[in-house]
Amino acid sequence: MTETTTEKARIGAPSAQPYINGFTEEGENLSPINADGTVAAPSSGPLAGDSAKGHSHGGGVGVPDSSRAGRLTSYKLEDFKALTGLEEDWRFTPLRRLRGLHTEALSGAAPSVSVSAPEGVTVETVGRDDNRIGTAGIPEDRVSANAWANFKEATVITVPAETSLDSEVSVVLAGNGSEASAQHVVIVAEKFSKGLVVLGHEGSAVVSENVEIVLEDGAELTVVSLQEWNDDSVHASSQQAKIGRDAKFKHITVSLGGNLVRVTPTARFAAPGGEVELFGLYFADAGQHLEHRTYVDHAQPNCVSNVLYKGALQGKDAHTVWVGDVLIQKQAEGTDSYEKNQNLVLTDGCRADSVPNLEIETGLIEGAGHASATGRFDDEHLFYLMARGIPEDVARRLVVRGFLNEIIQKIKVPALEERLTEAVERELAAGDN
Amino acid sequence: MSTLEIKDLHVSIETEQGTKEILKGVSLTIKTGETHAIMGPNGSGKSTLASTIAGHPRYTVTSGSITLDGEDVLEMSVDERARAGVFLAMQYPVEVPGVTMTNFLRTAKTAIDGEAPALRTWTKDVKAAMQELRIDADFAQRNVNEGFSGGEKKRVEILQLELFKPKFAVLDETDSGLDVDALKVVSEGVNRAHATGNMGTLLITHYTRILRYIKPDFVHVFVDGKVVEEGGPELADRLEEEGYDRYLSGAGAAVAPAVQA
Numbered sequence: 057m058t059e060t061t062t063e064k065a066r067i068g069a070p071s072a073q074p075y076i077n078g079f080t081e082e083g084e085n086l087s088p089i090n091a092d093g094t095v096a097a098p099s100s101g102p103l104a105g106d107s108a109k110g111h112s113h114g115g116g117v118g119v120p121d122s123s124r125a126g127r128l129t130s131y132k133l134e135d136f137k138a139l140t141g142l143e144e145d146w147r148f149t150p151l152r153r154l155r156g157l158h159t160e161a162l163s164g165a166a167p168s169v170s171v172s173a174p175e176g177v178t179v180e181t182v183g184r185d186d187n188r189i190g191t192a193g194i195p196e197d198r199v200s201a202n203a204w205a206n207f208k209e210a211t212v213i214t215v216p217a218e219t220s221l222d223s224e225v226s227v228v229l230a231g232n233g234s235e236a237s238a239q240h241v242v243i244v245a246e247k248f249s250k251g252l253v254v255l256g257h258e259g260s261a262v263v264s265e266n267v268e269i270v271l272e273d274g275a276e277l278t279v280v281s282l283q284e285w286n287d288d289s290v291h292a293s294s295q296q297a298k299i300g301r302d303a304k305f306k307h308i309t310v311s312l313g314g315n316l317v318r319v320t321p322t323a324r325f326a327a328p329g330g331e332v333e334l335f336g337l338y339f340a341d342a343g344q345h346l347e348h349r350t351y352v353d354h355a356q357p358n359c360v361s362n363v364l365y366k367g368a369l370q371g372k373d374a375h376t377v378w379v380g381d382v383l384i385q386k387q388a389e390g391t392d393s394y395e396k397n398q399n400l401v402l403t404d405g406c407r408a409d410s411v412p413n414l415e416i417e418t419g420l421i422e423g424a425g426h427a428s429a430t431g432r433f434d435d436e437h438l439f440y441l442m443a444r445g446i447p448e449d450v451a452r453r454l455v456v457r458g459f460l461n462e463i464i465q466k467i468k469v470p471a472l473e474e475r476l477t478e479a480v481e482r483e484l485a486a487g488d489n
Numbered sequence: 490m491s492t493l494e495i496k497d498l499h500v501s502i503e504t505e506q507g508t509k510e511i512l513k514g515v516s517l518t519i520k521t522g523e524t525h526a527i528m529g530p531n532g533s534g535k536s537t538l539a540s541t542i543a544g545h546p547r548y549t550v551t552s553g554s555i556t557l558d559g560e561d562v563l564e565m566s567v568d569e570r571a572r573a574g575v576f577l578a579m580q581y582p583v584e585v586p587g588v589t590m591t592n593f594l595r596t597a598k599t600a601i602d603g604e605a606p607a608l609r610t611w612t613k614d615v616k617a618a619m620q621e622l623r624i625d626a627d628f629a630q631r632n633v634n635e636g637f638s639g640g641e642k643k644r645v646e647i648l649q650l651e652l653f654k655p656k657f658a659v660l661d662e663t664d665s666g667l668d669v670d671a672l673k674v675v676s677e678g679v680n681r682a683h684a685t686g687n688m689g690t691l692l693i694t695h696y697t698r699i700l701r702y703i704k705p706d707f708v709h710v711f712v713d714g715k716v717v718e719e720g721g722p723e724l725a726d727r728l729e730e731e732g733y734d735r736y737l738s739g740a741g742a743a744v745a746p747a748v749q750a
């Protein structure tokens with residue numbers, strides 16, 4: 057890779073990197089929201105006083121500051137101002153391509169949901185008033201709130217307590233329309249359960265989706281979100297996970313298809329001892345906008361998080377965005393966190409934005425690091441491989457395959473790994489002409 | 490028996506100041522089993538010659554020819570040249586992101602041979618060759634040249650030479666950046682490849698020290714894009730003593746006439 061920055065901030069070794077917001081020589085608590093002791097009125101939502109402790113602001117009481125914790129969260133659409141594109145969390149997104157997800161009532165037909173699950177798993181379709189709705193997330197942006205305001209029914213998938221699934225739960229969300237729509241999915245991994253849920257997004261859709269994921273104490277859950285949409289689809293997906301005591305959560309985003317895809321996975325520790333891995337793979341072709349914003353909220357002590365997103369870009373106006381927020385709150389002593397984004401630019405005319413944001417409010421941590429690297433697959437690489445007899449198309453594939461494989465290997469489900477490898481091959485083949 | 494023939498080669502590059510001619514009529518004939526050393530001062534065009542043989546797009550051949558057993562090499566793409574049996578060990582091997590050595594070596598071998606190597610013997614061959622070149626086994630899992638030291642990169646170039654078994658090897662300053670031990674290890678690798686009797690070698694170097702380990706049959710002195718003197722191994726000894734000054738000194742100095750090797 058051509059540019060690499062790696063940072064492992066440790067106690068007593070504060071970093072001078074300017075983009076670690078709020079990191080002083082003492083290594084603590086610079087978030088204005090904490091600095092001036094402001095604690096906004098708790099939200100009336102079910103998360104208030106829990107995982108979003110003191111940092112969520114219902115009723116439109118956002119605290120304008122640079123801290124991730126100060127961001128407005130609300131179930132009410134009207135609490136969010138109309139988007140201008142200047143907002144920190146929308147500044148990379150081409151709003152005019154959102155096809156109304158931020159402006160219109162999302163009254164179109166949501167992608168159809170079909171679930172195949174191993175025995176023991178319960179799958180329900182419920183109304184808006186189901187009490188599991190709202191257990192893991194509060195919308196953090198207008199598009200998510202718009203979906204919350206408009207979804208008609210939700211799919212609730214529950215892995216029962218102390219059950220280990222021997223195969224994955226496969227959820228296919230098949231789009232079949234172009235009217236702006238709203239979707240809601242809740243995944244609950246009960247105490248000490250073990251499971252894997254795959255959300256496969258396909259077809260054509262314009263949809264804003266909220267996925268709530270609850271890991272009760274000791275649960276181990278992997279959620280894979282595949283975006284294999286048709287070229288015309290627009291998809292905004294807020295996927296918020298609440299992590300119980302000693303629970304292990306692995307989240308893998310794979311974005312390949314769609315005109316505009318914006319996935320915002322958030323993990324919040326609700327109790328100590330949890331582990332979170334957020335992995336992502338994306339491959340943007342000409343004209344595609346693929347955006348991922350990860351957020352790990354270390355609100356509890358002794359939790360571990362690791363974020364790794366890798367993307368490849370090829371073709372004119374292929375655009376990817378990764379913004380990785382990690383917040384280590386004052387009380388989150390013993391935190392160990394790391395986040396990294398790597399992009400591989402295959403052709404001219406692409407743009408990869410990569411922004412790691414690390415906020416550290418306590419010095420009493422195991423470690424907090426980040427790295428971001430965007431490398432070009434350039435003519436010299438190509439020359440080197442071709443000078444070894446490897447034809448140009450094979451050379452390109454070799455590089456991309458190797459690069460993205462690191463994420464695919466994290467899935468640990470052979471059939472799914474194979475399917476994704478093939479999907480990546482198809483992306484490559486499509487770029488050859 | 491193969492022949493690589495370079496005839497009156499003129500090569501230029503595009504620079505910000507315009508087109509610049511770097512090779513000004515180079516002729517060289519290399520046959521299987523021969524080792525030719527090209528020696529010359531910095532900037533004389535040695536790498537340009539090497540890269541032009543391999544087909545680097547930066548270099549434009551304005552006249553002259555390169556043929557391999559009569560086939561027009563200049564007509565071939567970079568990968569075709571490699572498959573035809575031309576190997577370039579680069580002065581500055583590039584780091585290729587995302588590709589492990591293992592994967593790279595197998596893919597290249599498959600491309601060159603036109604079929605995948607038998608897995609079991611291949612793995613064994615790679616391991617053995619790595620061992621002989623004192624390359625740590627864990628390099629197999631690392632990305633091509635990524636984070637390798639200068640010396641490690643050179644060993645890996647020679648590893649490829651041994652595994653790919655080209656008809657002609659062009660070694661561009663393989664000796665630079667190597668300490669004495671590494672120089673020996675690398676030279677032994679070249680000598681092993683040569684000992685198969687199926688390879689001709691064009692050894693490009695600035696210094697004579699590698700010639701203690703790899704014995705050239707012919708030495709060509711390269712100055713300002715041209716061969717200015719040719720001879721046998723004794724020419725290298727003379728260069729060791731006298732350096733290049735003789736060829737570079739003031740305008741009036743007589744340039745030794747090129748003797749036909």
Ligand SMILES: Nc1ncnc2c1ncn2[C@@H]1O[C@H](COP(=O)(O)OP(=O)(O)OP(=O)(O)O)[C@@H](O)[C@H]1O
Nearest residue numbers: 502504511529530531532533534535536537538695
């Ligand atoms: N990309 C380039 N842009 C401008 N000049 C170049 C470029 N590449 C080569 N040259 C010039 O061409 C000439 C020959 O360069 P070349 O690298 O072939 O020399 P060399 O004999 O291999 O030198 P060295 O011993 O330093 O490796 C030099 O004057 C060099 O500055």
Ligand SMILES: [Mg+2]
Nearest residue numbers: 535536580662
């Ligand atoms: Mg050179």
